[in-house]
Amino acid sequence: MRVDGLLFDKDGTLFDFGATWNGWAAGMIDRFAQGDAGLAHRIADALMFDLAAQAFRPESFVIAGTNREAAEAVASVLPGSDVDAIDEELMLAAADAPLAPAVPLAPLMDAFRAQGLKLGVMTNDTEYGAKAHLTGAGVVDHFDFIAGFDSGFGAKPDPAPLLAFAEHTKLAPARVAMVGDSTHDLIAGRRAGMQTVAVLTGVALEAELSPHADVVLPNIGHIPAWMVG
Numbered sequence: 001m002r003v004d005g006l007l008f009d010k011d012g013t014l015f016d017f018g019a020t021w022n023g024w025a026a027g028m029i030d031r032f033a034q035g036d037a038g039l040a041h042r043i044a045d046a047l048m049f050d051l052a053a054q055a056f057r058p059e060s061f062v063i064a065g066t067n068r069e070a071a072e073a074v075a076s077v078l079p080g081s082d083v084d085a086i087d088e089e090l091m092l093a094a095a096d097a098p099l100a101p102a103v104p105l106a107p108l109m110d111a112f113r114a115q116g117l118k119l120g121v122m123t124n125d126t127e128y129g130a131k132a133h134l135t136g137a138g139v140v141d142h143f144d145f146i147a148g149f150d151s152g153f154g155a156k157p158d159p160a161p162l163l164a165f166a167e168h169t170k171l172a173p174a175r176v177a178m179v180g181d182s183t184h185d186l187i188a189g190r191r192a193g194m195q196t197v198a199v200l201t202g203v204a205l206e207a208e209l210s211p212h213a214d215v216v217l218p219n220i221g222h223i224p225a226w227m228v229g
Contacts, residue, residue, distance in 0.1 A: 003195065003227055005176040006112060007145075007165050009156075010123035010130055012181030012202025013220060014137075017063065019100035022055045025062075028093060032074055032086075039077070046073040058203050064156070064184040066124045066149040067091055094125065095132035102201040103221035109142035111224065118169040118176075120145035122161045124184065127151045144169055156184040159192035166192070179220060186212035197223065 011017050029049065033040035044051045047070060048060030056063055062070050071087035078086075112119055120143055123130045127148035134140035145165045147153055153161035166173045178189030181202025189196040190212060198213035199220055200206060206216050215226055 001195065002175060003117070003177045005118035005120065005165070005169055005171045006223070007120040007122055007162060007176055007178050007189075007194070008220070009178075009180035009182070009185045010121055010125055010133065012063070013179055013185070013199055014102060014105060014121070015133065015201075016100040016102050017181065017202045018055060020097055024094070024097040025049055025056065026051070026054050028090070031093075032078065042077040043074055046077050056203065058205075060203075063203050064124060064182040066155050067094065067126050067129070068149070091126045091128055094129045097133075099133055099136055101137055102199070102219045105137050105139045106142070108221060108224075109139050113142060118145075118171060119143045120147075120165040120169070122147050122153075122156065122165060124149045124155050156180075156188040157191065159188050162188050162192040162194060166194075177214075177223075179223065181209075183208065183212055197226070 008014055011021065029040050029043050032043055041051060047062050048057045050057050067090055068087055071083050071090055074086050075081045075083040109119060121130055125148055127150055130146050130148050131140060145168045147161050149155035153164040162178055163173060166176055173193040177195040177197050178185060179197040179199065180186060181199050182204055186196045186198055186209060196213045198209035198216040201219050210216050217226060
């Protein structure tokens with residue numbers, strides 16, 4: 001079926017998940033632990049982060065979860081902590097995380113726009129963080145729609161934020177492809193009645209993603225060939 005719009009997840013899709021977030025998360029754990037090794041391990045366990053490997057465990061809820069869920073997990077092991085303050089601290093710090101685009105983004109988005117495609121980003125990160133990262137990558141102006149879990153439409157796997165993109169761009173959901181690296185992305189896409197494209201620049205493996213995807217690609221750079229094929 002023809003595709004008139006592409007709705008991208010952000011982390012693990014536009015940006016390589018491990019290269020962007022593993023080192024950043026290790027630094028934030030150290031920051032919250034303030035030199036207490038035992039506390040660092042408790043925070044890491046709450047986030048399902050492997051301190052020895054310096055990487056999120058594949059089953060970590062943080063990979064596809066919201067900023068708030070991560071803040072609540074950190075707060076759960078910090079006695080007397082303020083989850084709202086942790087939420088804000090994570091949001092502001094995440095906006096400055098070192099980005100590792102999965103592919104050169106500007107030329108790819110230029111090519112999509114030259115084809116007349118509507119483009120959007122729907123992430124379970126904050127809208128603030130999404131716009132900061134897309135600005136840092138020099139592509140924020142390429143998108144017709146940018147939403148986070150806190151933008152008022154809900155969070156994936158709920159289809160509501162995906163349908164908000166379709167409504168905003170006046171596209172039939174069936175003519176939109178949801179592109180993501182997690183089952184949250186793909187399940188939301190299926191629930192919204194969209195085409196689903198999985199990419200392998202996150203943590204999930206092809207075997208986990210393929211039951212929910214129309215196609216599994218190495219990265220978003222393969223989308224043009226898929227669209228003409």
